[in-house]
Amino acid sequence: MNLIIENATIITMSKKGTIKNGAIVIEHDAIIDVAKTSEIKRKYSRGYERINAENKVVTPGFVNTHQHAAMSLLRGYADDLPLQEWLEKWIWPLEKHMRSEDIYLGALLTAVESIMSGITTVNTMYHYAEKGNEAEAFAEAGLRGVIGHVCFSWRKEHDKKALEHLARNWHNAKNGLIRVSVDPHSPYTVDAEYMQELRKLTNELNEKYGSVSKPIIWHTHIAETEDEKEKIENTFNVKLEGGVFEYLDSLGVLGDDVIAAHCVALTPKDIQIMRKRNVKVSHNPVSNLKLASGISPVPQMLKNGITVSLGTDSPCSNNNTDMFYLMKTASLLHKGVSKNPTVMPAEQVLKMATINGAKALSWDMEIGSLEPGKKADLAIIDFKKPHLCPLYNEASHIVYAANPSDVETVVINGEIVMENRTLQKINIHKLMEKIEKTKECLLARLRE
Ligand SMILES: [Zn+2]
Structure with a gap:
């Protein structure tokens, strides 16, 4: 599609900063120009659809760097429990009854909810099946994503087959909308030898299906809770001298393609190792608070x-x-804990939700900011709202005052996937009906 979004305030997240009364020119899937509306009007005249974005703010689409998209089916099924009891007594038993078509539907629900929150890229870790999977769901909704297959020591052969199929069929698929990752679940469910084997396998898959600019990355949970070190020691009968990152580094599996979710329980040496290996972090403050994992x-x-x-x-x-609630929580949590209101300012948090998200997924050559040459992934936010008035600073409103219903229109890969809050590719009402039915079937199978 050839599209011009004009008369907007544009938060570019590039060297150009914020452009008042700006315009963005999109041809096919890419941004070709970003400048003042007056300049764009002089340069480009016919052959473009136009969106008048007066009183609106355009931001790079948000990048959610840790998800298990299909698990929307279990939303609200069990809460307020200790992590292990929550997983072992509630989540895992019900998940066992999820079929691949349920995984597809759950991921589709998350894709829809994400787009409606201004998220344009999601990094998701789940069980991959050849048919009925999260990649199909994201492609259907028009959502950009990194689709992983989660690996455990108890099913090595199954994992390796699934990863080969996932990489072959989905890496850089759907006009570059979908990429894939290798997802060792965690250091307490994946033994040392299997970790190293997965590292080798990732290199092999990259040689076959990836490239330096479009890599197959690693997505894993690391140091989610204080007792993780003990869990590794007890499960695999090993002794850890230092922290969990120190242990993983001794296996030679860390690198700049690793995105580690949580990173709660860290030693000072762990932080030095993360820096040295250029490991990327996905901070999940809401989940960490809800599961009482720590900060x-x-x-x-x-x-x-x-x-x-x-x-x-x-x-x-x-x-x-x-994503709005997530940004606000991230900022407030660290201000509160450090008793310092200057930490995690709005601009920095917005950066974490956009360009840093793209960097964390090794995708910043294409997404995370609004500049010529990048893919057109953006959210148009309506600022003509009582809770966003008056306007002094756009980033402040986005982080501290806005909410998903303020996101009016979303463009991903040059395609309008939501316009004036109407999804263009998915019938949400039909989807929600199907989800309720799926929930009933899941509970029935659990009771059988
Ligand atoms: Zn997780």
Whole structure:
């Protein structure tokens, strides 16, 4: 599509900063120009659809760097429990009854909710099946995503087959909308030898299906809780001298293609290792608070120059995909804990939700900012609202005052996927009916 969005305030997240009365020119899937509306009007006349974005703010689409998209089916099924009991007694038993068509539907629900919250890219870790999977759901909704297959020590052969199929069929698929990742679940469910094997496999898959500019990355949970070190020691009968990152580094599996979710329980040496290996972080404050996992030392990581992005985690540990709530929580949490209101200012948090998210997924050559040459992934936010008035600073409103219903229109890969809050590719009402039915079937299978 050839499109001009004009008369907008544009937060570019590039060197150009924020452009008042700006315009963006999109041809096919890419941004070809960003400048003042008057300049764009002089340069480009016919052959473009136009969106008048007066009183609106255009921001790069948000990047959610940690999700388990299909788990929307379990939203609100079990809450307020200790992590292990929550997983072992509630989540895992019900998940066992999920079929691949349920995984597809759950992921589609998350895709829809994400788009409606201004999210244009989601990094998701779940069980991959050849038919009925999260990649199909994201492609259907028009959502950009990194689709992973989660690996466990107890099913190595199954994982390796699934990863090969996933990489072959989905990496850089659907006009570059979908990429894939290798997802060792965590250091307490994946043994040392299998970790190293997965590292080798990732290199092989990259040789076959990836490239330096479009890599197959690693997505994993690391140091989510204080007792993780003990869990590794007890499960695999090993002794850890230092922290969890120190252990993983000794296996030689860390690198700049690793995105580690949570990073709550870290030693000072762990932080040094993360910096040295250029490991990327997905900070999940809402999930960490809800599951009482602890608080990630984000200000220290930022001080050390580590790339920190934001993740919602699954819709049953959050329990929604609201990027605005996530940004606000991230900012307030670290101000409160450090008793310092200057940490995590709005501009920095917005950066974490956009360009840093793109960097964390090794996708910043194409997304995360609004500049010529990048893919057209953006959200148009309506600022003509009582709670966004008066306007002094756009970033402040986005982080501290706005909510998903303020997102009016969303463009992904040059395609309008939501216009004036109407989804263009999915009938939400039909989808919600199907989801309720799926929930009933799941509960019935559990009771059988
Ligand atoms: Zn997770």
